[in-house]
Amino acid sequence: MWIREDNLDIFLVPAGLIIMFSYHLFLLYRILTAPQTTVIGYENHNKMAWVERMMMADLKDMGLALQVISSNESAATFLASISITLGSLIGTWFGSSSNNLLINKLIYGDTSPSTTSLKYITLLSFFLIAFASFVQSARYFVHANFLISTPHTDMPVKYVQLAVIRGSNFCSLGLRALYFATTLLLWIFGPIPMVVASVAMVIILNFLDTNLIPLHPYRPPMDQNLVKRITEGIVADRAPEHPTG
Incomplete structure (x- = not known):
């Protein structure tokens, strides 16, 4: 063999x-230049x-918004716990099985201690x-x-939008790190499974990250005071007239 x-x-x-x-750099380029395709x-x-x-809803309807954001917050906290737990397990595995002969016999590639250490350190880095x-x-969130x-505040909508979008983007970044960790996990069993998993991961992610649904052109929301005035006018028109005298 050559x-x-x-x-x-x-x-x-x-x-x-x-x-x-390369795929994720291309995905970032698409997000910045043509976000509707992702x-x-x-x-x-x-x-x-x-x-x-x-943000335009009544205070009594804010519970739904808080519930949705809290659900995303709980999901991010749960995934953070999973990541640090898996990182701890990798560290424990590295400390106890660096000289495991059974694993070394299954690997078709470099099984030197330095390469084995690099595998675990790289994998642990992506989990962190x-x-x-x-x-x-x-x-x-x-x-x-x-x-x-x-x-009772005039909080700009953009402030809340920025916080929600940043929370979502960091969650997406964490998931991407887990995708990298998945391919590096297979590196423990040799470089061939790792490169095959990388190609398969890119093919799957390209399918999952591509959006074919056109963005919905949301209409500008009507001013709440205008809606209130229109409603009061309709109610006044429908109110029965009481004769005087």
Whole structure:
């Protein structure tokens, strides 16, 4: 064979990482230039419209908005707990099974201690990135909760929109870090499963990240005072006239 088994990691692992990073750079370019073609841009468009409508609702209807944001906050907190738990398990596994002969026999590639250490450190790094991203996501959702529940204020809608969108984006970043960690997890069993998983992951993500639904052109919301005046006028017109005298 023209490539030695010990050198497979040098060629295949960087190739798999380049494939993953190239796809996500392309996805970022699409989000910035043509967000309507991506699911992230489609969802952010709908979330901004949702925040705008909820900020115009009555105080008695704010419970629904707080419930939705709290659900996202709980999901981000749960994923952060999962990430740090998996990171801890990887660290424990690294400390106890670095010389596991059974695993080394199943690997077709470099099984030197330095390469094994690099596998676990890289995998642990992506789990920590996911943990930090989910924590930031929960933080922004908590901030959005404070903003949207502030009574008797002229809070700009853009402030709440920015907090919700940032929370969603950090959640997406955490999920992407978990996708990277999934491919690196297979690197433990050799560079060939890792590069195959990278190609399969890019194909699946390209299908999931592509949006074919056109963005809904939400109409500008009517002014609440105008709606109130129209309603009062209709009620006044329908009110029975009482004869005098």
